[in-house]
Amino acid sequence: MRILGIETSCDETAAAILDGRKVLASLVATQHDVHARYGGVVPELASRRHIENIIPLIRGALDEAKLTTKDIEGVAVTCGPGLIGSLVVGVAAAKGIAQARGLPIVGIHHLEGHILANALHDSFEAPAVVLIVSGGHTQLIRVDRIGSYHFLGGTRDDAAGEAFDKIGKILGLPFPGGPAIEREALSGNPKAFDFPRGLRYSGECDFSFSGLKTAVRLKVESMGKLTPTIIRDVAASAQESIVEVLTEKTKLAIRHSGVPRLYLAGGVAANGRLREMMQDRLGPEGVTVSWPPVEYCTDNAAMIACAAYHHISAGRRDGLALNTFCRGELSSWA
Ligand code: KG4
């Protein structure tokens, strides 16, 4: 089944074509140039850029797959959570194509897309625990089967990716902060600064990253001029704090749920140190740890089409009344 996937929930415009779970084309137009100078995503600018990008990107994906809309059998689109002005651009495009071609349309929860990025190259084995770590979300989810999701814990304040981005901004690094911090950290000392590990010993699967961000800001202010060595050491120490908390809380969730299988998902799952620590600390406990290829960790439309493949195969159809939403837990939505 050939599915066109569309993703416009935040600042990436993305279109992909899948045949079943096989990716024929996956294009992403980033908007980093638009938002970089503001240090974060400006919703109105994001929507305008999506409008410019969406049709050329869908055309580009079809061209790359050597297909036309006549060859497509279903349309998948992220309908939430995200920025409403951004989401409606993708949903309008999806509805237009589905209506013109008489195709089924399915709306996909963005976080289910991130989870099922893990199904793009390998089969997704359930039950499993998934750690979703992105710019907007940090959640531990138990997946009993595709479509059945249970919330185990989440952040009380900033998301992990948001913490990376804010710390990157404090250090004067380019936006988004996550990849920039990972690059600096490669030659930094992770033990140079003893930054706080929020809620590390709370005994619950909840996270807090706002204290870390404040500790980094105060430390940086106290040091005056930032030298390249200080930047590398702060980056490595802050990354270590985030990664360690994510790993230890995930370990707790795995022990509580008794499920020895872990998938990582979301933009922060691209982080090499996170993957390494998860493998080092959970592997010896008999946990199978997997993650998507880097290009499917950050926002993309292949993961949205992949989620839709499972729903369309199970007979789900949403129709043209499909709506967008800015907030909504995956566990209650599914
Ligand atoms: O999943 P995503 O593309 O968008 C959301 O749904 O939020 O995640 C974007 C987030 C950003 O905060 C970015 O800094 C972070 O993922 N990120 C990383 C890395 N690559 C992207 N964080 C740490 N290390 C990375 N290599």
Ligand code: ZN
């Ligand atoms: Zn995302």
